[in-house]
Amino acid sequence: MLSISGMLAQTSPEFSVNRNYLSIKRDFDESADLRVFKGQITEAEVSSATILLGKVVKEKTSIRFIPLVPFGWNQEYTVAYNNIMDHFVINFPDSYEYLKIEAVYPSGRWVPTNILKWYIKFSRPINETNLYDHIQFTRSPGDTITKAILPLENALVNDHGTLLTLWIEPGRQKRDLIPNKQLGPVFENGKFYGLAILKDLKDNNGVPMQQDFTHIFQTVPPDRKKLDLNSWEVLPPENDRDDLVILFHESMDYGSTMNGLTIINAEKKEITGDWQLIDNESISLFTPKNPWSKGNYKVLLDATIEDLAGNNLNKLFDSKVNDTIPSSRYSSSYFALGFSIE
Amino acid sequence: MKTLVTFILALILSFFGSTVQADSSLKANFITGDPGITSINSMTFGPENILFIGDSKSAQIVAIDVSAHPKVDNSEVKIDLLDKLIADMLGTKIDQVQITDMAVNPINDNIYLSVHHSSGIPVLLRVENNTLKQVTLDNISHSKATISDPINKDAKDKWDRELRKWAVADMKYSSGKILVSGLSNKEFASTFRSIDFPFTKKQDYGSLEIYHAAHGKYETHAPIKTFIPTKIKGNSHILAGYTCTPLVVFAMDKIKPGEHNKGRTVAELGSGNSPIDIVEIENGGKRYLLIANSNRPLMKMEFDDLEAYEGSLTTPVVKKGAAAGVAYVNLPYVNVRQLDKFQGNGFLIIKREANGNLALKKGNSWWLEK
Numbered sequence: 122m123l124s125i126s127g128m129l130a131q132t133s134p135e136f137s138v139n140r141n142y143l144s145i146k147r148d149f150d151e152s153a154d155l156r157v158f159k160g161q162i163t164e165a166e167v168s169s170a171t172i173l174l175g176k177v178v179k180e181k182t183s184i185r186f187i188p189l190v191p192f193g194w195n196q197e198y199t200v201a202y203n204n205i206m207d208h209f210v211i212n213f214p215d216s217y218e219y220l221k222i223e224a225v226y227p228s229g230r231w232v233p234t235n236i237l238k239w240y241i242k243f244s245r246p247i248n249e250t251n252l253y254d255h256i257q258f259t260r261s262p263g264d265t266i267t268k269a270i271l272p273l274e275n276a277l278v279n280d281h282g283t284l285l286t287l288w289i290e291p292g293r294q295k296r297d298l299i300p301n302k303q304l305g306p307v308f309e310n311g312k313f314y315g316l317a318i319l320k321d322l323k324d325n326n327g328v329p330m331q332q333d334f335t336h337i338f339q340t341v342p343p344d345r346k347k348l349d350l351n352s353w354e355v356l357p358p359e360n361d362r363d364d365l366v367i368l369f370h371e372s373m374d375y376g377s378t379m380n381g382l383t384i385i386n387a388e389k390k391e392i393t394g395d396w397q398l399i400d401n402e403s404i405s406l407f408t409p410k411n412p413w414s415k416g417n418y419k420v421l422l423d424a425t426i427e428d429l430a431g432n433n434l435n436k437l438f439d440s441k442v443n444d445t446i447p448s449s450r451y452s453s454s455y456f457a458l459g460f461s462i463e
Numbered sequence: 464m465k466t467l468v469t470f471i472l473a474l475i476l477s478f479f480g481s482t483v484q485a486d487s488s489l490k491a492n493f494i495t496g497d498p499g500i501t502s503i504n505s506m507t508f509g510p511e512n513i514l515f516i517g518d519s520k521s522a523q524i525v526a527i528d529v530s531a532h533p534k535v536d537n538s539e540v541k542i543d544l545l546d547k548l549i550a551d552m553l554g555t556k557i558d559q560v561q562i563t564d565m566a567v568n569p570i571n572d573n574i575y576l577s578v579h580h581s582s583g584i585p586v587l588l589r590v591e592n593n594t595l596k597q598v599t600l601d602n603i604s605h606s607k608a609t610i611s612d613p614i615n616k617d618a619k620d621k622w623d624r625e626l627r628k629w630a631v632a633d634m635k636y637s638s639g640k641i642l643v644s645g646l647s648n649k650e651f652a653s654t655f656r657s658i659d660f661p662f663t664k665k666q667d668y669g670s671l672e673i674y675h676a677a678h679g680k681y682e683t684h685a686p687i688k689t690f691i692p693t694k695i696k697g698n699s700h701i702l703a704g705y706t707c708t709p710l711v712v713f714a715m716d717k718i719k720p721g722e723h724n725k726g727r728t729v730a731e732l733g734s735g736n737s738p739i740d741i742v743e744i745e746n747g748g749k750r751y752l753l754i755a756n757s758n759r760p761l762m763k764m765e766f767d768d769l770e771a772y773e774g775s776l777t778t779p780v781v782k783k784g785a786a787a788g789v790a791y792v793n794l795p796y797v798n799v800r801q802l803d804k805f806q807g808n809g810f811l812i813i814k815r816e817a818n819g820n821l822a823l824k825k826g827n828s829w830w831l832e833k
Contacts, residue, residue, distance in 0.1 A: 159554045166753070171551040174586070174597050189597070190553045190580045198554060248581035250561035271706070272757075273646065275504040275519055275630040276565065282583060327559050327581050 138209055140191040145202055147184045152282040153203040155184050161208050173198070173426040193327055213328075220245055220324040225316060225336045225376035227429055229401030234308040235343040237431035239316060240375045241286040246282025248323040249275075255322035256287065258307065259315040259335075266314075268293070269307045282325060284378060308340045342369075350456055355420060357460040361412035365460070367405040367420065374427040375402055381423030382407070387416050413462050420458045477763060485709035490528055490604070492661050497601045498525045503577035505583040506566040509636035509660065514566060514571035516587075517631030517643065524658060525640055528604040533592045534571035538806075542593050542823040543821035544688060545813060549578055552595060553586070565813060565823075572806055574823075590823070606664040610643070636660065642701070655687055691741050696770050704738030705752065710788070712769075727775040730788030733759055741804040746812060746831040751812055753802060753826075754791075760814070761796035763830060764789055794830050803830070 130133060135146040143157065145171040157173040165317050175188040184202070192198065194213040199206065226240040241256075253276070258269040271288035293307050308314060318334040356366040365384065375398060394409035424434045435454050489511050505517035538673040542548065561583040566575045574590035575598070587598040610631075611625045631645045644655045690703035692715075699715040703726070711726040732738065736758040743766075744751050750766035772789045799816040803812035810826040 157554070159551050171548060171594075175553050188554055189586065190555060190584050191581050193555055193559075194555065196556075248559065249583070250579055250581050251558060273630060274632070275502075275738075277630055277646070280520065286574065323581060325582050327556065350563075382669045 122216050134269070138192070138211065140194075140211060141184045141187065141189075142388040143192075143200060143209075144180075144183045145185075145200070145205070147179065148203045148257070150203060153184075155186050155200070155202045157188065158185050158201070159196065160199065161197050162201075162206075164206055171198075183359055191326075196462045199393045204234075215379070217243065217328065218342055219328065220247065220322070220330045222294075222318060222330075226398075227338075227372050227402055229372050230337075230339055232308075232338045232343045232372075233342065233344040233430050234306055234310050234340045234432040235306065235345070237289055237382045237427070237429065238374055238376065239289070239318075241318065243283045243285070243324075245369070246325040247278065247285065248325055249278055250326060252276045252285070252322070255319040255351065258319045259317050260316075262315070263453070265317075294397060310340050313337060315338050322410065330353055344428055344432065347425065347426075347432050348428055348434045350422070350434060350458070353458065354459050355460045358413055361414070361462075364415075365407040365420075367407075367458075369403050369405070372402045372429055373398065373405075374429055374431070377425055377427045377433075378402065378405065381426040383410075383421040383423075385419050385421060386414070390419070415462050417459065417461045420460070422458065424454050424456060426459070487496065489661055492608075492663075493526075493528055493604045493606045495602065496606045498523075498527070498587060498603065498605045498607050499527055500600050501583070502579065503563055503587060504631040505634045506564045506575060506577055507634050507636055507641075508568050509641070512568060512570055513636075514568070515634055515641055516577075516635060517634045518585075519581075519630045519645075522610045523607050524610060524631075524643065524662075525605055525607040526641075526660065526662070527600070529568065529573070529575075529598070532573055532589060532598070532599055535573060535589075537551065537574055537590060540590060540593060540811070540823065540825060541572065542590070542595075543820050545823050546821045548595060549576075549586075549588070552588075552597075553578075553580055556581060562801065562813065564674055565811070567803040567805050567811055569804065574805075574811065576801075576823075606662050608641075608658050610645075611654075632687065633689045635692055637699075642690070642692060644690055644703070669717075689738050689741050691743055693743055695766075702734070702741065702752070704741055706737040710738075728770060728788065729772050729775070730764070730791065732756065732791070733763065734786050742802055742804045742810060744804055744808055744831055746808040746828065747833060749831075749833060750789075751831050753794075755799040755802040755812070760793040761799045761802070761826075762791045763794050764791040794826075798824065 128235040138146050145155065156167075157175065158167070158170045158463050159173060162170045173186075173188055178185045178187065186200075186444075192211050194211055197210050199208050199210055213357050222241060223244050226242070226243040227236070253272045255271060256270065256303045258266045260266060268290055271290050273288075276285060277288075289307050310413060314337070316336040316338070317329070320330040320333045330422075352370055354368040354370075356368065358365055367382070379396055382396060382405060384394075386392060392409055393411075394407050396406075397406045398404070399406060422434065427433045464614060489509075490513070499521060500518050502520035503516050503517050504519045507515050509515060509526070511772055512528060512532075512789075514529050516527060518525060527685075538564050542642045546557045546560060546562070549560050549562070551627075553560060561579045563577045563579055563585075565577075567573070567648035568575070571811070576588045576590070576595070578586040578588060580586065580624040587600055588595040589598050590596075631643060634641060634643045637641075640657045641660050642657050680695050686705040688706050688782065690701055693700055693701075693702050695712060695714075701713045701715065703711050703713065705711065709728045710732060711728050713726045719738070732754065737756055738753040741755075742753050744753060752762075752764040752766065752769065754762040754764065756762065768789050796812060796814060799812045800815060803811050805825060806828075809828040809829065812826050814821050815821050
């Protein structure tokens with residue numbers, strides 16, 4: 122009988138297991154089933170226990186079970202194959218890079234009360250299930266603001282699983298909507314608040330953070346001004362390796378700004394390079410991949426670039442109602458700022 | 464306080480402009496293989512055993528053919544400790560799994576559940592003999608369409624595209640179209656689109672934008688949380704539920720490309736609440752709406768009342784949490800997390816019971832009798 126209790130993903134001539142598969146020396150009784158169960162299952166329980174989903178692959182000398190989702194660390198499993206029945210655990214690795222928060226946007230200390238979106242950048246992919254249970258806005262430690270975050274069944278997380286967008290409940294941030302009238306805005310002017318991410322939040326391996334994270338900010342009066350293109354400054358590069366600098370003179374929404382800028386040359390060809398937002402997201406830097414050539418350029422600005430309160434180049438987030446909004450709002454989807462390099 | 468909830472719809476392309484294809488041709492474009500599904504956010508059945516899957520991560524809608532699944536007897540369906548069963552099947556902990564949707568095939572009452580695991584792996588399951596079987600998705604007859612960004616359809620696909628996410632909120636099939644509502648992280652704007660089915664290379668994306676205003680002074684964009692295509696007085700409508708919780712009807716025949724159309728708010732279902740699912744059920748010659756909510760019991764509304772209500776809610780909802788508009792009754796089903804039509808005139812739910820048990824079970828059709 123093969124004894125594999127308490128094995129640490131080790132290899133023996135007859136058995137090996139890691140998070141992605143379990144392999145056993147093949148029994149040439151072709152009818153033999155390989156079944157894996159969660160927990161310690163006894164022989165008597167096998168017939169009624171829930172079988173793990175996965176694929177069984179028969180190889181030349183071994184039989185392999187590939188679980189549908191990776192085996193969990195420190196989780197007991199039972200394997201049954203022919204007359205063999207035993208348990209195994211894959212121990213949690215000694216060195217593990219725990220989930221951390223790398224950045225929060227807006228990163229600055231002062232935030233308008235009518236802030237609309239927050240972004241949280243994680244060091245590794247997060248567990249999206251039950252995500253909102255672990256994120257809160259607080260007035261003081263333990264004093265949580267209820268109904269502050271728009272709960273989405275499917276969280277807005279980027280493809281790498283590392284950047285989460287949080288919407289502050291828009292119904293409360295907009296003046297005169299029912300939630301705004303009844304619950305008031307989420308934040309009041311001139312107060313300190315915390316964005317708290319509880320350590321229960323897990324990464325995609327199911328491993329929680331090591332400690333709670335709190336980002337403290339202070340509120341300033343609401344921003345109800347449309348973005349003003351004329352107040353923005355483009356500082357052209359002084360030599361062919363310099364960064365292009367755009368000064369917004371206010372903190373911008375991280376997601377829409379990072380996503381909404383494009384540089385084209387006189388031939389309307391896009392210039393490739395990297396964008397960064399610095400100085401509390403009030404300055405955008407563009408580092409071109411290749412040296413600049415002499416000539417005229419344009420910075421194309423997506424009309425949906427927003428400030429922290431959701432105001433963009435076309436409109437205010439909570440503007441006056443206009444029942445006959447012109448359809449031309451779709452045609453002005455870009456604005457442009459020109460510069461030249463001599 | 465005077466509260467006016469106004470919805471304005473801006474339709475770029477006609478929703479009901481194309482000819483409905485004969486059913487026999489619906490699967491003509493299907494191919495067998497791996498559609499590359501990386502998330503299952505929403506599911507809905509069309510005709511001919513076609514299950515539509517809304518995949519936000521891969522920005523696609525996938526139609527899969529589940530004809531190969533024989534009808535199973537779900538007449539006595541009941542699964543207790545559903546989350547534990549799913550966690551056991553995946554060898555994981557309960558807090559690592561999330562049921563993202565449930566869909567019942569109207570042809571045979573086969574029940575499908577979509578699940579996300581923390582590792583990011585989506586799982587499709589089918590109910591059989593009060594337990595669950597996996598539906599593998601790597602070699603399946605399917606057809607798919609990419610979801611593009613309708614507002615920025617001219618924009619280049621940029622290097623930092625990863626920042627732009629679009630989450631499918633709800634999806635329904637209606638007369639040769641798949642209708643999809645969702646929310647983007649880029650702009651607080653509801654994107655509601657219509658995609659021809661069968662999918663073609665040249666796709667018409669209808670874009671429907673909704674403004675949700677209060678007091679007649681301020682406007683906002685309102686994402687539709689859940690909706691159904693339906694008939695009101697014989698005419699095609701969309702009936703949509705929005706967070707905090709106006710219920711709004713949009714007449715489809717009045718929507719013209721490039722024009723702005725107002726929806727009619729027919730009910731306010733109480734703030735601090737969000738609709739989860741809406742289904743329409745006909746029983747004994749009467750049509751009913753059932754609405755599952757995040758923070759209210761299951762609601763029943765009669766179509767007779769809905770059709771009789773010709774106005775639009777413009778009166779204030781003064782009392783905190785109060786409802787207004789078309790009358791409804793609360794049914795004794797709380798914490799209903801998933802809802803679909805079942806056995807023709809009944810309904811199927813997943814609900815968290817008072818003792819913590821997450822149960823998949825039939826609703827009692829008695830509640831849908833006059």
